[in-house]
Amino acid sequence: MKPFRYDRAADIPAAVGTLARERAGVFLAGGTNLVDLMKLGVMQPDLLVDVRRLTSAEIEDLPDGGLRIGAAVTNSELAADRRIRSRYPALSQALLSGGSGQLRNLATTGGNLLQRTRCAYFYDTTTPCNKREPGTGCSALEGCNKDHAIFGASRHCVATNPSDMAVAMTALDAVVRIQGPGGERAIPVTELHRLPGQEPERDTTLEHAELITAVDLPPLEFSSNSGYRKARERASYAFALVSVAAALQVRGGLVRDVRIALGGVAHKPWRAHTAEDALRGAPATEESFREAAEAELADAAPLPDNGYKVPLARNLMMRALLDLSGGS
């Protein structure tokens, strides 16, 4: 591991200020992804600014009926919170399907959002990778790509975002609160992660020294009727092949409103707008669910090894919606 300096700032402005002056520095929270990447030499920061104790570790009720999750709330605490479990069950289920008990005890809300995309070539410093070393080429494009993206990839990168939590937050219209050198701002979580495009080295839209301080979950009338389903190669401690987070509101047999996001299919959690649009006002039937899923997947561009993700995503979307509609 390359030697680095460690700084524990007094408060958020100090942390942001310190990092703003240090181009080769990064924030450290739970470290469950960053430290792994440093051990492997994939990330080689000169400075770690520890923000683990700076941001809130509380989950607060907001006046509008939503919740504000402090960036330092651990994945375990968030999954266990009674309000999350009753009002946003998809989020609790997503968290509990991720990592292991040990990892969830250490990983934070902000850190989970900022975990790097997964790809064996990114994690192996002996192979070319545009994300790790821009301009060297994407090894996965013509290599082992069974775990890779079917949506939104570019010829520069086909890696996938591995977060479960972020998929649920994407379906639930979460808002990310950010503090940076230029002040505070808030963006929808759908605008936090980005597609690889020409700059696969950038996983998110955050600028240098911007810190996630909290995530807001807005009130959603039907978010209590939500769920998360993850398909994986072993029963626990595995990244999603494909996952789905969905929330559904049915009135008089018709879909009144719906939220769907997919994991394991793109460089970012994939909000299934096409499927949602197809479903609003449609009968809450298996046929509608299938048609909506297939409409979403019409644009899928699978790679040689990951064609299975297309039927898998279709089946998962249909099953999630059927379960939420009380169907069988």
Add this chain to the structure above:
Amino acid sequence: MTTITQRRGIGASLDRRDGPQKVTGTAVYAYEHRFDNPLYLFPVQSDVARGRVTRIEASVAAALPGVVAVLTHENAPRLADTSDKELAVLQASDVAFRGQYVAATVAETLETAQYAASLVRVSYDEQPHDVELRADRADLYAPDHVNPAYPTDTEEGDFDRAFSSAAVQLDETYTTPMEHNNPMEPHTTVALWEAGDLTLYESTQGPAWTRGTLAQVFGLDRDRVRIIAPHVGGGFGSKMPHANTVLAALAAKAVQGSPVKFALTRQQMFSGVGYRTPTIQRMRLGATQDGRITAISHDVVEQTAKTKEFAEQTAVATRTMYATQSRRTTHRLAALDVPVPSWMRAPGEAPGMFALESAMDEMAIRCSLDPIEFRIRNEPEIDAETGLRYSSRNLVACLREGARRFGWASRDPRPRARQEGRWHVGTGVASSTFPVIRIPGSVARISYAAGGRYVVEIAATDIGTGTWTALAQIAADALDASVEEIDLRIGDSNLPDASVQGGSSGITSWGSAIFEAARVFRDLHGHSPSEGDRAEAGAPDNPEAANYAMHAFGACFAEARVDADTAEVRMPRMTGVFAAGRIINPKFARSQIIGGMTWGLGMALHEESLVDARFGHVLNHDFASYHIPANADSGQFDIAWIDEEDPHVNPMGSKGIGEIGIVGSSAAIANAVYHATGIRVRDLPITPAKLLR
């Protein structure tokens, strides 16, 4: 030749003697031996798969504070014997596989050593490499023999005629991927070179073997080398001496007097410490309409390294399992620019029985027979391979008892017929087998000590299997003493030589030596010995080996549930019934079998080392991406034993059980998945991608 009259130790479900140490973290593993001012080694690995090192720029690394040495092929101490190319570390500039050690840093901290290694710049003259195993390669060759000394090919009767005229035929190809052993404790050496003596605190399956190997490679007398290994965190066949051990010893020689610690990272365990070759297995079976097998052929294609040959004995179990009038088995190898494959969890039997027992299931279906009945109809009278009778063979009893315990009788044989909620449910069965292996060379010493205690010494190891306790149980019966009177000493090459803990041979080999030493001790000293009385004896050859074929057998049953939406496979229950002679400690035996069947579960559903042929190394070289079963993957295990008295195998009447649990269990799962879904997956692992439609 069973000589036990009264059993006081063997057969008792004693707790592990080392249990309290293990659960309190005080059992000392190789890395944990404490030293003042140890040094740490970190290797630099080749990132080309074939070629030659042209230049190594190490001055920046060497100048780092805390760096003591940077070893390269240009400055490393010379080895006395480089005939084993796998062990000839840093002796020449050529690179034979990606991941080969091309340099190493030695520093005062692990972090410094690792950072320094990242600063070593290596230039190569890179040559085209070849790492792709295919059945249609023109350069496949027949090795002289397959591991360890079986004939490469066998032929009985006229296979071609019998097969072409068979009423029912099957001709299918089964493949298994490259798999890596991955014991929990990484390969670890602490090497100390002092006054011409080399001491290794080593994570090894064989202290005596490691001592002999290191003595030869370094040109030392055996008594100048000592290997200490009181506790070993698993081996699975991979903890025989590999290049990592030699590298640590080279560094210790270079820094004389300072202990050098070298533990592999998980990533480093995917190159250079062994693995299971991928296999491509063509199975052909011919049978009569009523399910009598008339023809079997098993043609295996697998890989080895250009630098050193290892030929997995994949088709060998097929030579003994079932009766047939004609049989052909072959092994062909491709020599590639890859690390040397090696022993891994029932080498030969595990992949070979996946193919044979999958094919048996398919053939039973083609003959419209229950797969258990099909196997029973083809039970042989004698071992066709040797022409000998079996010392004991209770496969049929295992199948019947397993069927009873598992509830096989109520099974609807139609595939995809049973659905519970969103699960397709299926069940499958497969046979298991493993030979009784006795490795020569084990010697035991027994001394009578103060307080009426017997000190039993043998350089055996405990790789997590329970040796510390099981050998005490055996010694107790051999001496007609109580287990409490036995002080066992193992895990040190200064003790009398012991064979390696591999091939499920430990108990047979070491127990036979202990029995012989006990016999000599009683002959010399009678039943009222005096303090200081001692005797030493080696395990004798077993004359019965010329008269009988000796194998353990078993039957594995599995229930598979396959999610109708995601094709995720879950295994809620498995039953294993084994006939393996006398069971030394039923509690440990159950643990061994659960472990073995879990290996089978991983082989069936999870394990696959992915190689990108453009680069030549394993890409998924960590536990996040190389999947082994997690606790949530293993359901209920029902393990039972057939009472089997086998007076021929060894004085204990026992057969090795370290590996038989994996044999057949992957096929039982594949057969259950077929029964659940109607989809026959012939290439492991069975992932959702292969079942989704």
